[in-house]
Amino acid sequence: MVRCIEHDPSLEQCPDYASPAYEQTRQLFATARNLTKEQVVQTLTTSWTADNDNQKAQWTIQQDQERLEREQAEQQVREAERLARLEAKQADEADHLETEHKRPKMKEPDLSGCIGSFFLLNPLRPSPWALKRIKEYGYVPIWYTCDEGCIDAAADLRSPDDDALGFVKADNLVALRPVNSVRALRSAIPDEQLTWHQFKLGHYCFIDLIKQHKWPPSNIQMLANFFSQIQYSMHHSLPNREHTLLIYQATTRREWHEALDRDKGFDLDGINKTRLAAIFASLRQEEHVKAISEVSTCCPLQDRAPITNHISPCNLNPPKTTIILQRNPTQFNTTQRNSTQLGWTFHFPTTSFNLPHSIPIHIALLPSANVQPAKTVPTAQRRRI
Incomplete structure (x- = not known):
């Protein structure tokens, strides 16, 4: 050493x-x-x-x-x-990249484009909730894209609770977002209850919006054809057909979105006449039940006496409803206009009721001794059922 x-x-x-x-x-x-x-x-x-x-x-x-x-x-x-x-330095760069990644990106314009000539003083825009649903390719009622929906959305944005926040789930985390963007409008009208005019105007705006948000071109074309087939269907001019077509549109399109979420989408081309007929029959049944309810409640009884006489129109297969006459009629006339129209008109001293031939009737005539007199209805308030 x-x-x-x-x-x-x-x-x-x-x-x-x-x-x-x-x-x-x-x-x-x-x-x-x-x-x-x-x-x-x-x-x-x-x-x-x-x-x-x-x-x-x-x-x-x-x-x-x-x-x-x-x-x-x-x-x-x-x-x-x-x-x-x-x-x-690498850690700082990674933090910077992560911050930049989370930061909203402002897109650069296409320099080949120019300012458009079309001008609107106060352009209408759907609600933030509807726009969020469109960005997520979800189901959005047509009402949100028609004028009424956009006007209500603008009023809701100016409401006093603009700063209110709500919980949303994003990337497996719970975050706070403005309430206007996470809830539907309280005044929203379902597609089934739209007017035909609202549907015609609203679905055009809906197609424009999904084009702006880059929906798949095939889906855009399918929805455009679907709306066109609904709008120009030869059935919409018949009684209740517009309501039937609106229900058909709403339920079918909602099921289409649900099927896409399950990777089991289907083609919207063509109107399913069987489904349309079922919807129409359901509406007719609702009207039938409503008419029966109105007829049954137009002359309520306090004490019902035993039925003494029955007068029933013939050739009516559906179940009958009973109308109790609360006082002895001074006149009782029936008229049959032709073989396809059967109408019953009941005349009383104070009022009369006209019943369409589509409502089956079971009439019970009660003796006046056991029934209190009916309330007199002025002529101006007489009701046609």
């Missing part, structure tokens, strides 16, 4: 071996080696000089080694600092 030199040998001076301090040393050397005083001094000086030169060489090597070790240590420190700075 090389001896570590603590001081620079070049700074040392050769001792004066001819001085009295080294007298004993000179005598020992002279006796041992049979040398003169001058020879001893020369020998000691030469020996020290050789040892000092050797130490100088070792010192130089030692200094070089220490300098190399220091340089290596400094290099390691500098490398560690460089790596730390690099890691910090």
Whole structure:
């Protein structure tokens, strides 16, 4: 192992071996080696000089080694600092990229385009909820894209609770969003209850919106054809047919969106006449029940007496409803206009009721002794059922 030199040998001076301090040393050397005083001094000086030169060489090597070790240590420190700075820079860049990724991007315009000539002073826009649903390719009622829906949406945006927030789920996290963007309008009208005029105007705006939000072209064309088939159907001019077609449109389109969510979409082309007939029959049944209810409640009884007579029109297969006459009629006439129209007209001293042939009737005539007199109905308030 090389001896570590603590001081620079070049700074040392050769001792004066001819001085009295080294007298004993000179005598020992002279006796041992049979040398003169001058020879001893020369020998000691030469020996020290050789040892000092050797130490100088070792010192130089030692200094070089220490300098190399220091340089290596400094290099390691500098490398560690460089790596730390690099890691910090990479972390900052990653944070910046993540922030930029989350930050809304403003798209750059197409410089080949120009300002349009069409102008609207106060353009109508659907509600934020409807626009959000369209961006998510979800079902949106047509009412939201017609004028009434856009006007209500504008009024709702100016309401006092503009700052109200609601919870929404986004990326498996719960976040707060403005209530206007997470809830439907309270005044919204379902597609089944639209007017025919609202449907005709609203579905054009709906098609324009889904084009703007880049829906698949095939789906846009399918919906456009579907709406066109509904609008120009030869059935819409018949009684109740517009309501039937509106219900057909609403239920079919809603089922179409639900099927797409399950990856089981279907073609909207063509009107399913069986489905349309079922909807029409359901509406007729509702009207039938409503008419029966109105006829049954137009002359309520306080105490019903036993039925004494029955008059029933013939050739009516549906179930009959019973009308109780609360006072003895002074006149009772029936007329049959032709073989296809059967009408019944009941005349009383104070009022009369006209019943269409489509409502089956079961009439019970009660004796006046057991029934309280009916309330007199002025002619202006007489009701046609």
